[in-house]
Amino acid sequence: MRAPTGHSVRSSKCRRVPDMGGQPTIISNDYRPNQRKDILRRAGVGELNPRQAEAEAKRLGLAPLSSKPDDSEFDPRKKSRWSLAMALAWIVWRDFEEVRLWDNEFRRKCWDWKPVSRPLPETSEEGPRSLKVWVVAQREPTNGVTFEVLGHIPLSKGLLPVLEGHVSSRAKREFWEALQDEKLVGEGVPAGGGTRRSILALEWQDLEAGDLTKFGGEKFNLRHERAGNVYDDITFRRDEILATWPAGEPPRSDTSQPPRRRSPKPSDSLDLERWVDARVAGGQPPPRRIDAEHWAVGKGLSVAWARGAHAALPLTKKLKRGEGLTDWKAKRP
Numbered sequence: 133m134r135a136p137t138g139h140s141v142r143s144s145k146c147r148r149v150p151d152m153g154g155q156p157t158i159i160s161n162d163y164r165p166n167q168r169k170d171i172l173r174r175a176g177v178g179e180l181n182p183r184q185a186e187a188e189a190k191r192l193g194l195a196p197l198s199s200k201p202d203d204s205e206f207d208p209r210k211k212s213r214w215s216l217a218m219a220l221a222w223i224v225w226r227d228f229e230e231v232r233l234w235d236n237e238f239r240r241k242c243w244d245w246k247p248v249s250r251p252l253p254e255t256s257e258e259g260p261r262s263l264k265v266w267v268v269a270q271r272e273p274t275n276g277v278t279f280e281v282l283g284h285i286p287l288s289k290g291l292l293p294v295l296e297g298h299v300s301s302r303a304k305r306e307f308w309e310a311l312q313d314e315k316l317v318g319e320g321v322p323a324g325g326g327t328r329r330s331i332l333a334l335e336w337q338d339l340e341a342g343d344l345t346k347f348g349g350e351k352f353n354l355r356h357e358r359a360g361n362v363y364d365d366i367t368f369r370r371d372e373i374l375a376t377w378p379a380g381e382p383p384r385s386d387t388s389q390p391p392r393r394r395s396p397k398p399s400d401s402l403d404l405e406r407w408v409d410a411r412v413a414g415g416q417p418p419p420r421r422i423d424a425e426h427w428a429v430g431k432g433l434s435v436a437w438a439r440g441a442h443a444a445l446p447l448t449k450k451l452k453r454g455e456g457l458t459d460w461k462a463k464r465p
Contacts, residue, residue: 164192164194167192167194168189168194168197171185171188171189171192171194171197172185172197172267172268175265175266175267175268176248176265176266176267177250177265178250178263178264178265180266181266182197182198182245182266185197185266186198197243197245197268198243198244198245198268199242199243200238200241200242200243201238201241201242203229203232205241206232206235206237206238206241207228207232208222208228208231208232208235208370209228209370211235211370212369212370212371213319213367213368213369213370214231214235214367214368214369214370214373215234215235215236215275215350215367215368216275216276216279216307216341216350216366216368217234217236217274217275217276217278217279217283218231218234218235219307219368219373220234220276220279220280220283220300220303220304220307221233221234221279221283222373222374222377223303223306223307223373223377224283224284224295224299224300224303225286225292226377226379226380226381227288227292229288229291230286230287230288230292233287233288234274234279234287236273236274239270239271239272239273239274240270240271240273242270242271243268243269243270243271244268244269244271245266245267245268246266246267246268246269247264247265247266248264248265248266248267249262249263249264249265250262250263250264250265273344275341275342275343275344275350276304276341276350277341277342277343277426278426279300279304280300280301280304280430281300281426281427281429281430282300282426282429283299283300283303284296284297284298284299284300297429297430297432301430304341308336310376311333311336312333312334312336312337313333314333315372315376316368316369316372316373316376317330317331317368317369317372318330318331318336318366318367318368319331319366319367319368319369320352320363320364320365320366320367321349321363321364321365322362322363322364323351323361323362323363323364331363331366338354338355338356339352339353339354339355339362339363340352340353340354340355341353342361343417345364345365349364349365350364350365350366351363351364352364352366393432393433393434394432394433396433396434396437400431400433400437400441401441401444403431404424404427404428404441404442404445405445405446407419407427408445419442421438421439421442421443424438424439424441424442425438425439425442428441
């Protein structure tokens with residue numbers, strides 16, 4: 133059957149829908165993805181903010197642009213193994229909602245609105261200008277290092293109080309002691325490959341948490357060796373964690389005030405450089421700006437100070453081991 137004059141069916145991606153006059157109208161099956169991309173593009177150039185973009189998507193009958201899975205799909209009580217960050221979240225908060233929010237499997241399914249600063253071609257008397265725009269991005273993964281810096285701040289939209297800054301570090305110490313006392317058993321994949329195995333209690337005296345693997349697991353390194361990655365993706369038994377730190381106990385601090393901020397000292401910049409040196413010597417990459425921010429917050433310093441201090445780091449502190457200046461310049465946009 134031929135299409136009426138003025139209409140042609142060129143691919144299987146099109147379908148006919150009768151209009152009010154009885155004449156078929158050709159509609160592309162690809163129009164919804166195109167509409168979605170157009171809304172995201174407009175948000176990405178500053179035409180729409182998240183509220184306006186979501187309203188436009190709803191008007192067009194599209195699914196929400198930001199999304200997260202149903203909580204029941206990632207109930208920590210149904211997971212037999214937890215990551216280090218999940219375990220530490222339980223020790224500090226005793227709240228399954230907080231544990232879920234530190235679960236990387238859950239976070240990979242979450243897409244959030246994030247502000248981005250886009251440089252503008254023109255400048256002002258104050259210097260370069262920028263425009264705040266919005267993008268939808270996948271939620272970043274977490275690890276034990278992140279929790280040690282930020283774990284005293286609840287992720288559950290302020291439903292829990294902010295605690296003292298040191299409680300997350302104290303929880304990590306308690307966790308390591310429980311591992312060494314054989315109250316808990318960690319199970320990890322050897323960094324060189326092979327099947328997952330139980331880790332001996334004696335080994336925990338020399339292990340420390342490291343960066344994330346490219347697959348979202350967590351590296352565990354030897355404290356006393358350079359590039360000492362020995363295990364990947366260590367997980368811990370939920371039942372042992374709940375037995376060691378029973379439910380119903382209050383958060384680890386009764387303060388509802390944010391951690392105290394202090395004024396920077398000249399020695400803080402030197403401490404930051406020493407931290408960078410130790411990080412690189414341990415086989416980890418040079419810190420990004422966000423890594424420096426996490427370090428500074430843990431020391432009671434402001435994020436603004438961290439950004440300036442990271443920018444002021446000598447170039448040699450931003451090179452990976454074995455990387456030359458030419459290699460570093462080639463990677464820059």
